[in-house]
Amino acid sequence: MNRQLNKPHSLTDLFWSFTLLALQGFGGVLAVVQRELVDKKQWLTREQFVEDWAVAQILPGPNVVNLSLMIGDRYFGLRGALVALAGMLVFPTLVVLLLASTFAGVADLPAAQGALRGMGAVSAGLIAATGLKLIPALKKNVMGALVCSALGAITFTAIALLRIPLFWVLLVVGGVACVWAFRQLGRDDR
Amino acid sequence: MSLQLAAADWLGFFTHFATLSLLAVGGAVTTAPDMHRYLVGEKLWLTDAQFTSSIALAQAAPGPNVLFVALMGWNVGMNAGGYSYALLGVAVAMLGILLPSTTLTFTLARWGHQNRELRAVRAFKQGMAPIVIALLIATGWILASAHGSKLSNWPLWLLTAITAVIVWRTKTHLLWLLGAGALLGAFGLV
Numbered sequence: 001m002n003r004q005l006n007k008p009h010s011l012t013d014l015f016w017s018f019t020l021l022a023l024q025g026f027g028g029v030l031a032v033v034q035r036e037l038v039d040k041k042q043w044l045t046r047e048q049f050v051e052d053w054a055v056a057q058i059l060p061g062p063n064v065v066n067l068s069l070m071i072g073d074r075y076f077g078l079r080g081a082l083v084a085l086a087g088m089l090v091f092p093t094l095v096v097l098l099l100a101s102t103f104a105g106v107a108d109l110p111a112a113q114g115a116l117r118g119m120g121a122v123s124a125g126l127i128a129a130t131g132l133k134l135i136p137a138l139k140k141n142v143m144g145a146l147v148c149s150a151l152g153a154i155t156f157t158a159i160a161l162l163r164i165p166l167f168w169v170l171l172v173v174g175g176v177a178c179v180w181a182f183r184q185l186g187r188d189d190r
Numbered sequence: 191m192s193l194q195l196a197a198a199d200w201l202g203f204f205t206h207f208a209t210l211s212l213l214a215v216g217g218a219v220t221t222a223p224d225m226h227r228y229l230v231g232e233k234l235w236l237t238d239a240q241f242t243s244s245i246a247l248a249q250a251a252p253g254p255n256v257l258f259v260a261l262m263g264w265n266v267g268m269n270a271g272g273y274s275y276a277l278l279g280v281a282v283a284m285l286g287i288l289l290p291s292t293t294l295t296f297t298l299a300r301w302g303h304q305n306r307e308l309r310a311v312r313a314f315k316q317g318m319a320p321i322v323i324a325l326l327i328a329t330g331w332i333l334a335s336a337h338g339s340k341l342s343n344w345p346l347w348l349l350t351a352i353t354a355v356i357v358w359r360t361k362t363h364l365l366w367l368l369g370a371g372a373l374l375g376a377f378g379l380v
Contacts, residue, residue, distance in 0.1 A: 022252065022253045022254065023252045023253065024252060024364060024365055025252055025253060025254070026250070026251070026252050026368050027249060027250075027333075027368075028255065029253065029254050030326070031357065031364060032364055035357075035364060039361070050319045050322065050323065051315040051319070052299075053322050054314070054315055054318035054319060054321075054322045055295075055298070055299050055302060055315075056295070056299075057216070057318075057322050057325065058215070058318065059215070059291065059294060059295045059298060059299075060211060060212050060213060060214045060215050060290075060291045060294065060295075061211060061214055061217075061218070061287075061288065061290075061291025061292060061294070061295055062214070062217055062218050062254050062255065062256035062287075062288075062291075063216075063217055064254045065254055065256060065288065065291075065292065066291070066292070066295040066299075069292055069295055069296055069299070070295070070296075070299045070303075073296065073299065073300060073303075074303070078296075081296055085292065088253075088254060089253075089254070089257075089284075091253075092251070092252055092253025092254065092257055093253070093257060093260050093280070093284075095251055095252060095253065096247065096248055096251040096253060096257045096260060096261060097260065097261070097264055097280070099247060099251050100244075100247055100261055100264060100265075110378075111376045111377075112376070113375075114375035114376045114377070114378055114380075115371075115372040115373070115375045115376040116246075116250050116372075116375065117346065117375045117380065118346075118349065118370075118371035118372050118373070118374045118375020118376070118380050119250065119368050119371045119372050119375065120249075120333065120336065120371075121334065121346045121347075121349040121350045121353070121371055121375075121380060122349060122350070122353045122367050122368050122370070122371030123333065123368070123371075124330045124331075124333035124334040124336075124350045124353075125330065125334075125349070125350040125351065125352070125353025125354040125356075125357065125367075126330075126353060126354075126357055126364060126367070127326055127329050127330040127333065128326065128327050128329075128330025128331065128334075128350070128354045129330075129353070129354040129355075129356075129357035129358040130326050130357070131323050131324070131325075131326030131327035131329075131330065132327065132354065132358045133357075133358055134323045134326070135323060137319065137323070138319055138320055138323065141316055141319055141320065142312075142316045143316060143317070143320070147320075148319075148320040149320075151320040151321055151324070152320045152321070152323060152324035153324070155320070155321045155324035155325060155328065156324045156327060156328045156331075159324075159325060159328040159329075159332070160327075160328035160331040160332055160335075166215060166216040166220070166325075167215055167216075169321075170215070170321070173321055174317065174318055174321055177317035177318065177320070177321055178313050178314050178317035178318065179313075179317070180317065181312075181313040181314075181316040181317035182309060182310065182313035182317070184316075185309050185312055185313055185316070186309065
């Protein structure tokens, strides 16, 4: 690793960082996590982010919750994991309950419906862009550019176009990819 | 709607969600169909409208999407007799959906980090990288497809595409984009 990474100063810093991330995440927090923790604060490299995201994605549970747990654990152990998790959940839960108990009826107004539709379109773009921005993390991948592109194309087709359940895609395409990477790593070691 | 929930019911609520927690590969929302079957169909603890609005409101509000589970707990509690039950409902639902998956993630991620030099662990991370990146792009595609494929929906697709390019290529703050999407939607332009 040639670039010096930053890290959270304290548990308080960790808590508020994750709180702010979560509160900016309309329609999904992942795009904000990538932007803030990789691009701005530089707590993680793009490659580390993809690796952590792979684990967070494949294990059961909400992905960004898993991710915050893993990042918190890396800096401050179990305490860090719990603090990051609390940051991700405490204030957003209060906000959503407040919205539910005060503005429940507002959501039925046509203007509110329209605003939600517009925000939905934007958040679809955010998540796709997050994927596009992470592509350079594959440069150093042991499987090489050609195999990586093929795996990416197959995954996209299976999920977005054919709508095959995620579980099967991860099992079959993911399984093949891991076996191939395992083989390539063995070749490099020799 | 008013309900009588005994301690055994709350325990059943908790254990049902705890089971779903470990099945939630790809996020808690993948288990929403089973939550619907349990809460609305079998137990009659929530109305259909409450179920749907829990998901919609959590997606519109900031924070991880898993907060729809908090809203379901909240609504079950409100149906059962008011604010103190509602808070109990939030705690039961959220602990149920999070405790098993976060414990598993914490343990496995830590093991993976401690054994990061193992060939199998490296192969997993390298192999999964192109797949999880493609999944993000596919998620954007699927969210955009919710706009519908009708030709008259082209402004929404355009908004998604423009957002993706802006986020990919510039450092524009994400909240500006979400705000712009909300305004365009509220005024009926997309």
